[in-house]
Amino acid sequence: MIECYSNVVDTKRKCELLDVVRSTIYYKSKPTQNNDVVVLNEIRDIYQEWPFYGYRRIHVELRKRGFEVNHKRVKRLLDFAGIKAIYPTKKTTIRDLQLWWTPNRGQF
DSSP: OOOTTOSSSOHHHHHHHHTOOHHHHHOOOOOOOTTHHHHHHHHHHHHHHOTTOOHHHHHHHHHHTTOOOOHHHHHHHHHHHTOOOOOOOOOOSOOOHHHHOOTTTOOO
């Protein structure tokens, strides 16, 4: 570990000698938020009630229920849990293979 506040050799020189980027020396990690599990459980309750809600509507619903959360955090938790909104999609590329395949033509 590099001591940041020693007077013998400055921090820049220590990092050069050890081939370490200086920003990693000063970085302090953020503590994990303990209420992610609580918010995720609430998101799952909302999703079970309204499975067609996306992250924006879930964010609004969480705000109504008294949670101070950011829309980016809601999106991150939805991606982490694998929750996606149910909505109709275009089905323009699905084709009926029985129309195209005949025994005389062979297989694809």
